[in-house]
Amino acid sequence: MTSQTELNQYPSEHNHNQCVNVALSTAQSLCNQRGVLLTTIRYQVLSLIWESHKAVKAYELLDRLRPLQAAAKPATIYRALDFLIEQGLIHRVESLNAFVGCRCSDQQHEQLLFICKLCEQVDERPATDVMTALLDESKQAGFLVHSKAIEIHGICANCSTKVGTT
Amino acid sequence: MTSQTELNQYPSEHNHNQCVNVALSTAQSLCNQRGVLLTTIRYQVLSLIWESHKAVKAYELLDRLRPLQAAAKPATIYRALDFLIEQGLIHRVESLNAFVGCRCSDQQHEQLLFICKLCEQVDERPATDVMTALLDESKQAGFLVHSKAIEIHGICANCSTKVGTT
DNA sequence: GTTCTGATGTAATAATATAACAATTACCTA
DNA sequence: TAGGTAATTGTTATATTATTACATCAGAAC
Numbered sequence A, B: 001m002t003s004q005t006e007l008n009q010y011p012s013e014h015n016h017n018q019c020v021n022v023a024l025s026t027a028q029s030l031c032n033q034r035g036v037l038l039t040t041i042r043y044q045v046l047s048l049i050w051e052s053h054k055a056v057k058a059y060e061l062l063d064r065l066r067p068l069q070a071a072a073k074p075a076t077i078y079r080a081l082d083f084l085i086e087q088g089l090i091h092r093v094e095s096l097n098a099f100v101g102c103r104c105s106d107q108q109h110e111q112l113l114f115i116c117k118l119c120e121q122v123d124e125r126p127a128t129d130v131m132t133a134l135l136d137e138s139k140q141a142g143f144l145v146h147s148k149a150i151e152i153h154g155i156c157a158n159c160s161t162k163v164g165t166t
Numbered sequence C: 001g002t003t004c005t006g007a008t009g010t011a012a013t014a015a016t017a018t019a020a021c022a023a024t025t026a027c028c029t030a
Numbered sequence D: 001t002a003g004g005t006a007a008t009t010g011t012t013a014t015a016t017t018a019t020t021a022c023a024t025c026a027g028a029a030c
Helices: A002-009 A016-034 A040-049 A058-065 A074-086 A128-141 A157-165 B002-009 B016-034 B040-049 B058-065 B074-086 B128-141 B157-165
Strands: A090-093 A098-101 A112-116 A122-125 A144-155 B090-093 B098-101 B112-116 B122-125 B144-155
Touching: A016 A040, A040 A058, A040 A074, A040 A098, A058 A074, A058 A098, A074 A090, A074 A098, A090 A112, A090 A122, A112 B128, A122 B128, A128 A144, A128 B112, A128 B122, A128 B128, A128 B144, A144 B128, B016 B040, B040 B058, B040 B074, B040 B098, B058 B074, B058 B098, B074 B090, B074 B098, B090 B112, B090 B122, B128 B144
Parallel strands: A112 A144, B112 B144
Antiparallel strands: A090 A098, A112 A122, A144 B144, B090 B098, B112 B122
16 A cells, blocks of 8 residues: 555655655755755755655645644744745745755756646756747847746656556 | 826837727637627626736735625636636736736737736747747656646846836 | 526635744854 | 854734635526
């Protein structure tokens, strides 16, 4: 049953512990480099977000944080989220009002987010061609880009294989 | 003062009455073609959205609808918005939780939204190159696209000229 | 006219997010 | 190491955004 659940959530070759470890240690060293504090609460929230590759809602995080931080309130979560977003450690998924870990914190942070309607996992891709085309378009429009949100909803490769073979 | 306001909102060559007229009559004929009802409430909400090129919040629409529909409640607005979105007559701006008229209802509906932080106007552009690159990327990822939200925040050409010359 | 469907009325409440101010902690430096 | 300062967290309240459920109404189909 556990294995079935994991099968539904991740491709079989996926070692999620490693994802989490990499994410958390990268986060820690980035914060060190930048002289900002990855406090206990912030670290715990980041860990909770990294429990899966799904986008998580703020109040769901709150529920999951409370066992660790009895005093946790909405502000607790939103402050941690604000910090993590500022540091580029997570993405806010605008079209879901939810949050997902960023796998590219140390590189170009703004990416395409592919959001699967079936497994709900969010995959990020740098998509250089798209970004180039986008900057071209912006330049043509005379538009000065500050930030972008590019969110694609549909069915991921993993899920469409399963659907196809069922 | 009125003219100053308008100057801040639209490029001078812009005839907004025409925008509105085109949008509303296009909406009406599309609904006729499709055999769906552009009821009074829906028409009023669409008109209110088209009062400017800014994205409007649902509860702001509610306030503005009430003089016309004394019984208007949140559900009234959200139902009208759902309908207008389904019919491709407006865009939901995910990153603002707000709504803006669509100038391309009869064509390819999914566009890039350029959102100006200064004048708050939302400009939509088809950006074929971006869309092509995006579909390529999706194909490479094996991702089946259902819908996309591409929202660019920054400073529009009109505002950056003003800022530049000040 | 009756029935059926879609639209609207109405009330309650859920879900998401922020503001304001107090208390505490971390850090610097004298 | 004491004291000052800035950042973080605690706490309460409330604002904002959105949905659900059920009643009623209006118009089309029969």
